[in-house]
Amino acid sequence: QVQLVESGGGLVQPGGSLRLSCAASASIFAINAMGWYRQAPGKQRVLVATITSDGSVKSADSVKGRFFISRDSGANTVYLQMNSLQLEDSAVYYCYADGWRTELAYSSDTVDVYWGQGTQVTVSS
Numbered sequence: 001q002v003q004l005v006e007s008g009g010g011l012v013q014p015g016g017s018l019r020l021s022c023a024a025s026a027s028i029f030a031i032n033a034m035g036w037y038r039q040a041p042g043k044q045r046v047l048v049a050t051i052t053s054d055g056s057v058k059s060a061d062s063v064k065g066r067f068f069i070s071r072d073s074g075a076n077t078v079y080l081q082m083n084s085l086q087l088e089d090s091a092v093y094y095c096y097a098d099g100w101r102t103e104l105a106y107s108s109d110t111v112d113v114y115w116g117q118g119t120q121v122t123v124s125s
Helices: 103-107
Strands: 006-007 010-012 018-024 029-037 045-053 057-059 067-071 077-082 093-102 111-117 117-123
Touching: 006 093, 018 029, 018 093, 018 117, 029 067, 029 077, 045 067, 045 077, 057 067, 077 093, 093 103
Parallel strands: 010 117
Antiparallel strands: 006 018, 018 077, 029 045, 029 093, 045 057, 067 077, 093 111, 093 117
């Protein structure tokens, strides 16, 4: 069973910074994209940023220039550096990954999607 383990959430004042980390378990053949989504109370889960195995980044307009995603592909780990945090950044942040669980899945391009348990980020004065 593939697991995504998140860390780094917490409480921060507006303008502050936090760094989220997410590590995928080794029991997966290959990962394509990793990244982060977030869900605020009463709202849908939305994209924050993702990064593919070749380094292509997709991010929400609301975080461009403030949040930076990086990845250690060898360690199946993704990071999200969040700077200049704003009140509206408060949410549960979920780690995301998609990839091929086995070599057979890779050869047939059968992609699975995985989610972490979520980590709370609260921006408050």
